[in-house]
Amino acid sequence: MALNLSQKKEVVAELAEVASKAHSLVAAEYVGLTVAQLTELRKKARQAGVYLKVAKNTLVERAVEGTEYGCVQGSLTGPLLYAFSQEDPGAAGRLIKEFVKTADKLKPRLVAIGGKVYPGSHVDVLASLPTREQALSMLLSVLSQPATMLVRVMAEPATQLARAMQAVGEQKKAA
Secondary structure (H helix, E strand, O other), X not given: OOOOHHHHHXXXXXXXXXXXXXXXXXXEEOOOOXXXXXXXXXXXXXXXXXXXEEOOHXXXXXXXXXXXXXXXXXXXXXXXXXXXXXXXXXXXXXXXHHHXXXXXOOEEEEEEEOOEEEEHHHXXXXXXXXXXXXXXXXXXXXXXXXXXXXXXXXXHHHHHHHHHHHHHHHHHHHO
């Protein structure tokens, strides 16, 4: 079904708003997927906090103009679906990577993050990015490491003194 001009403007405005707030973008070829598979992909995308849209490439190029995803202009060819990560940068990559395991017709074409475009093979790298909770956990462990080491260093003289006294006591018992 062809869109009229006002519908196209609505699609461009919606995509521009999503792109301005998104953390990453994955574009994938969907030719050969069944309606049931696309419905399942959309369901998983909603659960993962990923905005999924099938749109004309020219509309997407206009929508991402002026955002950090403007870098994808010119590389959007063929029938593509667009997955924008809204909550954490790796969400779209994880979604596409997991779905490719069950539907081999879905082929990642490009990944965009931080104003740079990468080939579809980089979806694995994007999927390996930690979630917000994982990143905070890693940060907390790094921040607590010096405090833990400080406590160990400060407790070491007392520990050595206790060991020395125990060794002296054992020597006197043996003598």
